[in-house]
Amino acid sequence: MVTSVSSSALLLSNISKNFSGVAALTDVSFEVNPGEVHALLGENGAGKSTLMNVASGTLKADGGLIEIMGTQIANITPALATELGLAIVHQHPAVLPDLTIAENIMISVPESLLMSEGSTEKTMRKILDEFGFTASLRDRVETLTVAQQHLLDLAKAFAINPKILILDEPTAPLGQESVEILFKKVHAIAQAGTAVIYITHRLAEVREIANRVTILRDGKGRGTSNVSEISDDEIMTKIVGRQLESTFPPKHDGSINDGEFVKIENLSSNDFHEVSFAASKGEIIGISGVVGNGQSQLMRSLVGLDSHAGKIIVNGKEIGNKELLLKTAYLPADRHGEGLMMTLSVRENASVSALGKFSQGLFISRKREDNVVLASLRELEVKAPSMDSPVSALSGGNQQKIVMSRSLLSEPIMIIADEPTQGVDVGARAEIYKILRNVANSGIPVIVNSSDTKELEGLCDRVLVMSRGHIVQSLEGDQVTEERMVAAAIQSTALKRQEIDDAVAASQKRTISKVLQSDFVPPIVLTGMILALALFIFSKNHLYFGSYNINAVLGLGTGLGFIALGQTIVLMTGGIDLSVGPASGVLLVVASFFVNDGKSFWIIAIGFLLIPIVATVIGTANSALIRYAKFTPVAGTLTVYIALIGIGFLLRPAPGGYLNASVTDFLLRKVGPLPDAFIVLAIAAVLLEIALRKTKWGIRLRASGSNEESARRLGVNINRTVFGAYIASALFAGVGAIIFMGLIGVGDPAQGTSYTLQSITAVVLGGTSLLGGRGSFVGSLLGSVLMVQVLNACVFLNLSQTWQYLFQGLLIVIAALSYTLTRKTRR
């Protein structure tokens, strides 16, 4: 590190960054001083977010220098940036949906800062209150609206008093009230000496809060000025630039101009309101506006993916929702997530909608399919090694052409394209424009949403500008210019409806469902079920509460309980450990070679020492297969499962090795009807439960299962967390093995295998989600007890095995269903 003389908080010099050959940033320099608010302006894709991701260490620059607080930094990482006092609020909030608001704050705000108001709770409340945040600290983040999640992310960033604060389009999802609060906070923090970088689209906001402004276009810096010394027009010119576009096909000739072919009347949904427009045959309609103002949702409604009120009329016929889904074609903005089956081939992706047309009798005629698809691909000039190469191997532009080919082959009545050229190189763009124009000329209406105003200007005959869900401007013919679009979007004063107030009102209504979704409900319900079942059996058979029986039930439940605790840890990270059953079997077998009658103390001690050692090896093997060899958790732990059975039988082909009697006696000791081991289990479950909720370890564990990407951004080491979880799970299987020593008394390799599925069942009964991120150790303990109790009940009630199985099955299904359904009421 080299200390320089510059006084700037953040200094970026000559930064360049390429994404697979496409330049996102070229030679950009940027400087912010302490105490100033510096706006970073530019169109979508100009490179603003990329530049800030380079500064915060999320992306690595290809060239250039980064200096933070006067120190030059060669290899910046997110953790190092945070340490140096840099905080960034991304466009997509980095929050963990399964965790509570308090826990989300805890994971990013250092403990020392949380005591400033006396108690953590008070400090957190203050952090939120300052942003007019009414939700309770105990609410799960997933119950918040998008706007509230943004506010939370903002509040966290302000709370750590950063030296450099980067805000990436913070106002896009916010209502007016919150925007005002935010501006006040920005002013205040800048006055206190923080350097604020404010990325935005809106000119009005720049005038309101920024001291200086830097403009980016096409990945290049276009100058920095004092806000007071530059006019709106100058800024506009710098944002838009002058560029001759010869890549666009000629526009609609206007031969048909009845404005009747497509009619959209009063289309409304939660995200857009009263949208109406009409166009003639052959016209391409553009939707413009700052990203996130309802355009994408409008597109989805137009193809029937989202519901809507209002009418869509094409060629004189009104089209209902279901028909839209079948008859229109959609080019989604999220091409990988929603446009393509990435693992399938070019041919399969292109033909999937039109397959019916290739059938001869029952079967698809490959000949016909090949011919038609090949003709279509050639017409669209797709570049691909062959029709059978996976679509994931193509470039962005060619992938988009495959989606277009599929759309055209399905012979749609309308084509809706959302960001059709995003991630597409310049050459392919021109070809895509040509294809869209040809489609429009053939009489199929085309509606294009784009954040690239240049593109809309060159391509469209009619453009509607949206802001906050409303159409604020309708342009046609010569009016379709970039300047008019940008002006309409950034000068719009339309307000987003106060989502937050609505949400507060709604959240009060949801209190009951909120209570139902708490992690504590399953344990309470389970306790009730255990007691009710016990009383029922007691009424039939008075021996049930005998200390012999209680001891037997809890004794059996203890081994399962320990294994279930380990399974819970793994499930919390979103994984699954199938190897726990055989792992406990193998560990029992290992111990059976050492812990025998007549062996010396030291030999027995070695046996007990080997259990954690072998368990650590098992856990490491599981996590290495999953994290490094990229096996799915099921495949990885299944492989280990089979291997462990093999090892177990290799060590002891038949049960043998009677265990030391004084050890087994010790393990079977009890206090009254309660086995000592069960008491240990109960204490362990409670301690883990507390650790899960109160310690950084617990929060990290749940964070990595809740949303791996956000957790990573927040500085959680995912690899370490996952390795730790699988090792812990194997260690608990080891404790289970020790319990089996007492119960079984002999090294038996076949013992244990059944505990894999039983442990999963117990954990599911306890309310832990297989999706990761939430669960309860006490619940898993109670789930184990309930399972053993149900089996025992059938013996006491003289019911056959039939009922044991039926009860088990119904219990799992009903428990899982009720947990899933109560979770679903969230929004």
Add this chain to the structure above:
Amino acid sequence: MSSVDRRDVKKSSRIQISRGMRTVLIGLAALYLASALIAPTSVSRIAQMGMLPFAAALAIVGLGQTMVIQQGGIDLSVAGSVSLAVVIVTWGPDRHDNRLIPAVLAAFGAAIITGLINGFLITRTKLNSIVATLGTNAILYGVMMGLSGGSPRRTTERLSNFTNNKIFGLPHSIWFGVIVTIIVTVILKRTVFGRRFEAVGANARAARAAGLKVGRYQMSAYVNAQILYCIAGIILGGVISQPTAYQGDDYVLPSVAVVVLGGTSLLGGRGFPAASAISALFLKQLDMFVLSLGVPYGVRTLVISLSLMIGIAIYAVNWSSIRQKLMRNSKSRTLSSASA
């Protein structure tokens, strides 16, 4: 463009052997070679005739599991379903041949109902497939125990003949395995249903956006799987003269293993039914081989685990995309110019 070139493009796409199939076929050939050289008894006619019917049953179960895994699920109810089918077709007729057909129909009925329940729980109420099938498996066991008390009866003569009589020197059971494999492969690879089924598995969101009725395809995976498990159960009911009530237990994890070995990803999407079926033969022959070597059960199991690990590792690393990338850089060309 000349018509000759057009045919070239088609040809290259026609003859296609998946990587899974290639791996499994090479493995199988190597295994039979090793068997013949090292443990000749394991390839004797008697050994093969004893092993193949069970390979056929595992292959059919594996085909069902393949369909479920293609939709991103996993079906643990295999054990209960196979066991229940065995019990219904042996317990129901109670050695009376004339009651066999109603029993078989009942078995299929039970299978369809189970499939609908699984499908409903997983695709409609969004239950995790592991949890849902764990639950239905226990319920199936309950029903099976309720019917049989845990000890099914001797198989009927008619069922025994039906599975064990020979055509061209091979028992029917083996032919069933082959025919069912061919039917499932053709349906999945050559019909509109099969192609869209694969597309839904590969990316349900994209399939919906393309206008497919996603729920129906996902539901069909669970129903078809149960029908296949039922067929396997009926075959086992005929092949084994006195089957136990827990015949399905040995099929749960092996069914997942054959799917994975065959190259179908546990993340869903493209399925390789024929490769799954051949993997079943591979696993059973591997069993037979190490058995006739006289090595202990532990080693046998370890060998299976090792082959599974190698198998998955081959697929987990995306070799083809690496190759494709290299190819794209060197040989990028348009389809039209290629044919010009």
